[in-house]
Amino acid sequence: MLEITKERLLWMFRTMCTIREFEERAMAEVSARRTFGGMHSSAGQEAVPTGVCAHLGPKDAIASTHRGHGHCIAKGVDPRLMMAELFGRVTGTNRGKGGSMHIADMSKGMLGANGVVGASVPLAVGAALAARLRGEDSVAVAFFGDGGANQGVIHESMNLAAIWKLPVIFVCENNLYAESTPVEYSSAVPDLARRAAGYGIPGVIADGMDVLDVYDKAGAAIGRARAGQGPTFLECKTYRYYGHFSGDNPRTYRTEEEERAYRARDPILTFRQRLISEGVSTPEELDAIQREVVALIEEAVRFADQSPLPPAEDLLAHVYVDIPKDWLVRCTGLTL
Numbered sequence: 001m002l003e004i005t006k007e008r009l010l011w012m013f014r015t016m017c018t019i020r021e022f023e024e025r026a027m028a029e030v031s032a033r034r035t036f037g038g039m040h041s042s043a044g045q046e047a048v049p050t051g052v053c054a055h056l057g058p059k060d061a062i063a064s065t066h067r068g069h070g071h072c073i074a075k076g077v078d079p080r081l082m083m084a085e086l087f088g089r090v091t092g093t094n095r096g097k098g099g100s101m102h103i104a105d106m107s108k109g110m111l112g113a114n115g116v117v118g119a120s121v122p123l124a125v126g127a128a129l130a131a132r133l134r135g136e137d138s139v140a141v142a143f144f145g146d147g148g149a150n151q152g153v154i155h156e157s158m159n160l161a162a163i164w165k166l167p168v169i170f171v172c173e174n175n176l177y178a179e180s181t182p183v184e185y186s187s188a189v190p191d192l193a194r195r196a197a198g199y200g201i202p203g204v205i206a207d208g209m210d211v212l213d214v215y216d217k218a219g220a221a222i223g224r225a226r227a228g229q230g231p232t233f234l235e236c237k238t239y240r241y242y243g244h245f246s247g248d249n250p251r252t253y254r255t256e257e258e259e260r261a262y263r264a265r266d267p268i269l270t271f272r273q274r275l276i277s278e279g280v281s282t283p284e285e286l287d288a289i290q291r292e293v294v295a296l297i298e299e300a301v302r303f304a305d306q307s308p309l310p311p312a313e314d315l316l317a318h319v320y321v322d323i324p325k326d327w328l329v330r331c332t333g334l335t336l
């Protein structure tokens with residue numbers, strides 16, 4: 001760990017804390033019905049986007065899933081704009097029209113969360129192809145779940161990326177369940193990374209509860225991709241602390257003992273202990289970071305709450321292209 005700079009290690013700690021605080025606070029706001037729509041919490045999975053995105057710059061692209069808040073934060077999207085998006089406000093990343101499952105910020109290389117399971121993968125392959133055609137050394141990362149891994153489009157995308165040696169990394173967040181379906185029920189092989197062999201690309205397994213393990217293995221995969229050696233399938237074994245979405249009770253399909261066992265390996269707590277025991281940081285320094293994170297998310301909620309809703313006349317703007325006003329008036333009944 002000591003070969004990684006302190007600055008980068010503390011960035012990882014801060015990023016994981018920001019994701020956790022955002023998820024916990026967003027869940028409370030969703031439950032209080034202050035947002036539009038529900039959400040899928042990634043609490044517990046913070047080490048995966050953090051360890052991967054630590055290697056990425058603004059020109060690199062990521063494509064995300066319905067459980068995308070952590071990916072957005074790790075790629076540098078402003079949590080204030082994300083919270084405003086959840087609140088349906090005009091200051092949100094998508095002007096309040098997308099909500100949790102569509103957060104996108106092209107200026108950060110964040111191509112979008114995605115409500116269609118598996119759809120992140122061809123988007124990332126397309127971004128990798130674009131980088132290749134432009135002669136750039138940027139890479140693209142596709143995040144998807146263990147359930148998403150069974151979508152046909154993922155296999156088509158992997159095959160194409162493999163034969164064209166595209167600079168893309170397939171990051172499977174295996175959190176053991178797709179909604180309520182256990183992975184051993186839906187996959188013929190317990191380790192999804194084994195499927196990489198079918199495309200002639202490396203298949204690597206990382207401990208998704210350990211940010212340093214993810215960091216090491218993602219670094220190798222991203223290095224390969226930048227060097228023109230093609231894609232890698234990186235499976236991160238992880239766990240989501242909450243149900244599939246904000247209204248789900250996970251105890252109907254998994255046990256309290258299992259949840260407790262994963263929480264005992266909490267990625268933030270274990271990393272914090274490591275930073276202290278290896279002399280990288282002190283409890284006081286890490287407490288100060290955690291206080292700053294709490295203040296940032298508090299400010300994000302205040303920003304969202306005080307922002308206006310989109311104006312009614314913008315109802316269809318940014319949704320369809322060039323809609324004639326008389327058609328809009330006819331369809332919506334609004335007086336514009």
Ligand SMILES: Cc1ncc(C[n+]2csc(CCOP(=O)(O)OP(=O)(O)O)c2C)c(N)n1
Pocket residue numbers: 066067115116117118144145146147148149175177178179244
């Ligand atoms: C194409 C498609 N099929 C089904 C769904 C419904 N659906 C939403 S999330 C989900 C489970 C996804 O599981 P996984 O990929 O493991 O991701 P996780 O929720 O565990 O992060 C399903 C089936 C969908 N949104 N899109």
